[in-house]
Amino acid sequence: MKIEFGNIDELAALSPDVFWQQYVKKSIPVKVSKLFDSWPAIKNWDFNYFKNKAGTQRIQLKKFSSGGGVKVISCQLKDYVNDLECYDRDPNKKHRKLPPYCHDVPFFHLVTDLIDDVRPFATEFLPEWYRAEWWKYAQFFLGPAGSVTPLHFDTLRTHNLFFQIHGIKEFILLPPSAIEYCYRNSWRWFDVNPRNPDFETYPAYRLVKPMRVTVGPGDVLYMPPGMLHYVSTIEKSISFNIDFHTRRSVVNSFQFVLDGMPSKNILYNIIISLGLILKVPPHYLFSYYKSYLNYIS
Template sequence: MAETNKQISLQGSRDQSFSTLEDSGWSEVPVVKELSDWEFATNYRDAMRPVLLRDGCAAWKACERWSPQYFEEIAGSVTVPVKTLNRSEIKVSSWRLADYARFVMEQPPEGYGASSNARADPYCHDIPLLGLVENLAEDCQPFPANFLDPSYRSHWWRYSQFFMGPAGTVTPLHFDTLLSHNLFFQIYGAKQFTILPPSQAKCCGRRGWRWFDVDPEQPDHVRFPQYEQATPAVVTVCAGDILYMPPGTLHHVRSLSTSISFNIDFHTDRSVLHALAHANNGMPTEVAYYNAITALAVIAKMPESVTFPLYRPYLSYVS
């Protein structure tokens, strides 16, 4: 039986700019202990409903091994882009992973609650580390590859994006730029997600293609009076948990402690067609291009040897 992390209504009229997928049926974010491939596909992925799989990856060696010290030791020479985010821009700098891991270890390990101000610490955010150090995938078994579209399953780690950072780092409210499904794996530490369905984007002060100016933790109802109509769900994702978010889900993410995680943005034929239909709706040209490449893999079934080299730059794309 599912337990509920937070039972709240996520009803609302659709934001026609990018939401035509079914999101009005969200009434809760269920927390489940077991999830078969069929149940995931039928009840969540195809139904466009979020779900938290408690301890879904807790048995992985990654949950025993991965830490800032571990990455300093096994991949310290790798150069990674590190981002400093604020509400107006993203600054990117290059770090040796060993240097960044030591920086993280020097920060307080926890103690920044949801009411704390966002920290502008450098954040190792959205990097294809598992594709650069492929033996890391061996720490992530058994991997639920069947949750993904078949075109991603053989080399799922190539499509992953890695996150490591200190407590208190925040990614402001946004949706994933490709309008893709998001399968998120928390390995070390904990994060707090505040999520809203695409239909409530109109309440959140949209800026550009995928960013929003509302701070769900401290909303300014004078500046954004419509946000009073929004019904955000707050989900704490702990080490060993898997979170699934449907395409277009708005999410604000805070690291509650030193944190290591990764996710996979993936499309199905339905979601990539939906994304392509919005290519002229403010979607950046580069994003439309990566969605077109994905459609060749997912719908046209072109071989990965052809499509992945074209898709690979997306994994380091800053938008």
């Protein structure tokens, strides 16, 4: 059966005002092409740049397996980059195991120089509470072509701004209402592979209408809370995202206490609520939130 994919809005420009009114408020995903084309990061960032800046930093690598398992490995960044280079050079790589995926790593904390490569940063695309130190909330993804993040939604039920810096990725997006047709195996992970669905094993997935979008250097993708996504790295990539709450999304998140949201998530969302609703300044709260950046859920 051939899979039909819908599109999302793809714009050449987007003002913060339209972003908040037409997309965030209405929970509609959007891609803006080449929004950050002029950042030094677009020219400079590749795997060797990271190795030169932070080769001895220990990083977290992930191996996702079918059935919802994830194995975490830790190593020095330079060893990872060397491993990727060996893999790239190998003419027989088809027969070789894909190297693991450097997934959800807070590189701006590890190498603060990198922050200057993504200025001027459009902080108006974040709620005011996050703006002064937006970089603290960014998580990075570095991986070879073929890396995949299986179908999931973001664990705190946050909004997501995704910045593609180097290489190309494909996102398959499903609305939160598709949850019941995707064969959930834990709080946020699902068994269906929307790129190549096995309709015999997962017949209910026939009812889902997936959307597809590709991102390249300088592109930004916005995903609303609860949107399911399956992410394929088409070309060796460097990307980062910022998961953020609004007052509305953080309040909404508490309804999922009854739906299996882990208690740690509830705690992180309470911390963010203190900022967004009770206006506790971020520098008082960050030390309580920080462990979220290494949280595997």
